[in-house]
Amino acid sequence: MNTWNAGLYDNKHSFVSEFGKSLVNLLNPQPGEFILDVGCGTGDLAQQISLAGAVVIGIDQSEEMVRQAKEKYPQLCFQVQDARQLEYQEQFHAVFSNAVLHWIKPPEMVLQGIWRALRPGGRFIAEFGGKGNVASLLHAVFAAVGELGLDAASLQVPWYFPSIGQYAQLMESAGFQVQYAAHFARPTRLEGEDGLRNWMRMFGSSMLAGLSEIQQEQIIRKAEQHLAVTSFCQWGWMADYQRIRVVGVKTG
Numbered sequence: 001m002n003t004w005n006a007g008l009y010d011n012k013h014s015f016v017s018e019f020g021k022s023l024v025n026l027l028n029p030q031p032g033e034f035i036l037d038v039g040c041g042t043g044d045l046a047q048q049i050s051l052a053g054a055v056v057i058g059i060d061q062s063e064e065m066v067r068q069a070k071e072k073y074p075q076l077c078f079q080v081q082d083a084r085q086l087e088y089q090e091q092f093h094a095v096f097s098n099a100v101l102h103w104i105k106p107p108e109m110v111l112q113g114i115w116r117a118l119r120p121g122g123r124f125i126a127e128f129g130g131k132g133n134v135a136s137l138l139h140a141v142f143a144a145v146g147e148l149g150l151d152a153a154s155l156q157v158p159w160y161f162p163s164i165g166q167y168a169q170l171m172e173s174a175g176f177q178v179q180y181a182a183h184f185a186r187p188t189r190l191e192g193e194d195g196l197r198n199w200m201r202m203f204g205s206s207m208l209a210g211l212s213e214i215q216q217e218q219i220i221r222k223a224e225q226h227l228a229v230t231s232f233c234q235w236g237w238m239a240d241y242q243r244i245r246v247v248g249v250k251t252g
């Protein structure tokens with residue numbers, strides 16, 4: 001998806017890079033390492049990685065995200081690139097990716113490009129949505145579509161949420177030794193009373209794109225009503241995020 005609203009992303013969804021900081025710890029960047037950040041967004045984690053003394057290239061398919069990343073961190077290198085078309089050859093000590101790979105299909109193409117981009121012995125560290133991710137939210141959206149008498153086929157769910165077994169197998173097929181793989185729940189707070197609708201507008205826009213603006217608004221309202229019972233509490237909206245985290249190494 002390349003129609004991101006980078007301002008909304010930074011203002012209301014800063015949890016994406018906040019959670020990503022612990023993934024940077026897992027990456028453990030070293031001074032002088034060359035590191036590729038796939039799906040860098042507005043560059044916050046690339047900046048974190050560079051603070052360790054690593055040389056980072058951040059890539060994102062969204063021109064708007066890359067424009068903002070360059071504005072925020074002019075000392076770093078950011079490029080507009082499609083992660084399915086990586087042309088790097090054995091340049092990087094590590095490839096890093098946070099909260100992005102569930103957007104990019106087919107995953108095989110991305111993994112092959114990442115494997116080629118790594119030096120022998122290089123590592124691939126990633127986190128993204130795993131099986132069951134935002135299941136309640138999706139359930140509420142489909143229920144709303146049914147109640148409004150709309151065709152469920154007009155919803156285009158754009159994401160790929162694999163199980164850990166499925167993804168580990170893809171990594172092995174691409175040539176990685178899978179050294180770590182975990183699947184875990186991470187309920188995620190969506191800031192403010194409008195948290196759910198902001199999330200839908202930010203992340204769900206491609207899913208709802210086949211519907212009119214009025215229909216989208218009706219769906220969001222109904223989804224809010226459905227989810228109010230289970231997913232709204234004194235801290236606001238909670239989204240039922242499920243993550244997978246992997247570490248793969250290019251051996252041999």
Ligand code: BEZ
Nearest residue numbers: 099128129133159203241
């Ligand atoms: C996620 O980070 O899990 C996610 C973000 C947007 C849409 C779906 C999932």
